[in-house]
Amino acid sequence: MKAVVYQGPERIEVQEVDDPRIEAPTDVVVRITTTAICGSDLHMYEGRTAAEPGIVFGHENLGVVEEVGQGVTTVRQGDRVVLPFNVACGFCRNCRAKNTAFCLTVNPGAAGGAYGYVGMGPYRGGQAEYLRVPFADFNCVQLPPGEEHENDFAMLADIFATGYHATEMADVNPGESVAVYGAGPVGLMAAYSALIRGAATVFVVDKVANRLRLAESIGAIPIDYSAGDPNEQIQDRNNGRTDKGIDAVGYQATVSEGEEQPALVLNNLVETVRATGALGVVGLYLTSDPGGPDENAREGRLLFDIGKFFEKGLRMGTGQANSKVYSEFLRDLIIAGRAEPSFVVSRELPLREAPDAYARFDRREEGYSKVVLKP
Numbered sequence: 023m024k025a026v027v028y029q030g031p032e033r034i035e036v037q038e039v040d041d042p043r044i045e046a047p048t049d050v051v052v053r054i055t056t057t058a059i060c061g062s063d064l065h066m067y068e069g070r071t072a073a074e075p076g077i078v079f080g081h082e083n084l085g086v087v088e089e090v091g092q093g094v095t096t097v098r099q100g101d102r103v104v105l106p107f108n109v110a111c112g113f114c115r116n117c118r119a120k121n122t123a124f125c126l127t128v129n130p131g132a133a134g135g136a137y138g139y140v141g142m143g144p145y146r147g148g149q150a151e152y153l154r155v156p157f158a159d160f161n162c163v164q165l166p167p168g169e170e171h172e173n174d175f176a177m178l179a180d181i182f183a184t185g186y187h188a189t190e191m192a193d194v195n196p197g198e199s200v201a202v203y204g205a206g207p208v209g210l211m212a213a214y215s216a217l218i219r220g221a222a223t224v225f226v227v228d229k230v231a232n233r234l235r236l237a238e239s240i241g242a243i244p245i246d247y248s249a250g251d252p253n254e255q256i257q258d259r260n261n262g263r264t265d266k267g268i269d270a271v272g273y274q275a276t277v278s279e280g281e282e283q284p285a286l287v288l289n290n291l292v293e294t295v296r297a298t299g300a301l302g303v304v305g306l307y308l309t310s311d312p313g314g315p316d317e318n319a320r321e322g323r324l325l326f327d328i329g330k331f332f333e334k335g336l337r338m339g340t341g342q343a344n345s346k347v348y349s350e351f352l353r354d355l356i357i358a359g360r361a362e363p364s365f366v367v368s369r370e371l372p373l374r375e376a377p378d379a380y381a382r383f384d385r386r387e388e389g390y391s392k393v394v395l396k397p
């Protein structure tokens with residue numbers, strides 16, 4: 023089958039690889055119909071991780087079940103399913119506590135499991151024609167048959183769930199005001215989720231014009247940080263009363279070239295959010311191990327203003343989203359016509375165009391805010 027294979031920094035190719043097969047009785051094999059490119063893939067793509075050439079990318083996958091292992095009881099051939107990006111067992115201590123991003127069975131280290139991601143277990147990605155899904159009874163989320171809402175449902179695998187997770191960690195309540203840093207697909211989904219939860223005012227900070235326009239299109243207030251201190255811009259509009267904050271940028275801000283803003287958006291949020299407010303951090307920070315792959319990420323950690331954070335009595339939640347936990351009720355919102363997360367999708371392309379699509383998404387080109395591939 024064909025798959026998107028990492029070759030080295032800023033190089034991927036669509037290559038022929040072995041077809042996946044059932045390896046454990048609890049596996050299924052899914053024929054992928056939609057698979058999205060994520061900002062998280064860019065960390066590997068840009069060469070800032072320990073990813074080795076040969077990895078098949080792709081953790082935002084949806085498709086139709088093709089083959090079913092003998093130990094699978096609830097999933098049948100022909101079922102249309104979306105696959106939450108965290109591979110999880112469903113029965114370990116963390117999974118039972120709904121912390122499926124930290125499954126102790128698939129990856130006893132801190133990072134949990136994921137499809138096609140360095141350091142997150144041996145699972146191949148789904149930017150390919152087929153994908154093996156372990157612990158299929160747990161990892162397949164059932165969808166209505168057919169093709170309706172294909173791109174909406176594809177957003178459940180990661181970014182819609184991740185955006186919602188950010189609002190959960192930030193404890194966003196009806197009537198509150200929320201500052202979201204980053205208008206990438208994840209930041210947009212966090213803003214969208216905050217509005218679904220009844221937030222009265224949502225600010226979205228970025229400098230990429232077409233992404234800020236998308237934020238405005240859902241009813242958020244765009245803040246262009248290239249036009250001046252984003253914190254001051256928010257305070258001016260909001261009388262210093264922002265209840266909650268979301269970081270949907272992560273370490274990337276610490277490595278952006280020519281930035282005049284503080285390198286760590288977390289410090290902006292500590293400044294912006296009122297005392298005793300809460301922060302949800304879904305933007306990814308790489309490991310800060312001495313000798314770890316990213317020197318900038320290590321420095322980023324050292325710049326965090328813990329003093330101000332403590333003084334204001336703030337709370338903060340971090341980490342990968344427990345996507346399985348949210349994907350079922352967010353799916354039902356889509357089915358009920360109350361959510362349409364595919365508003366972020368700007369391009370549908372065949373798998374063979376993945377190399378060009380990665381390059382353009384990486385440059386944040388207009389029209390490449392969220393790319394879905396159709397194998």
Ligand code: NAD
Pocket residue numbers: 060061062063064065180181184203204205206207208209227228229230233247270271272273274275278283285287303304305306307341342343386
């Ligand atoms: P993206 O790269 O498309 O978006 C990041 C956005 O941040 C860009 O639009 C960029 O212009 C903006 N930005 C950069 N520096 C900024 C600054 N100083 N202030 C404000 N905005 C700034 O990526 P994405 O797909 O939206 O993902 C965002 C982050 O979320 C990534 O780090 C990704 O790895 C992470 N992520 C986490 C999870 C999770 O489970 N926690 C899941 C998916 C993605």
Ligand code: ZN
Pocket residue numbers: 059060061062063081082107180181
């Ligand atoms: Zn993703």
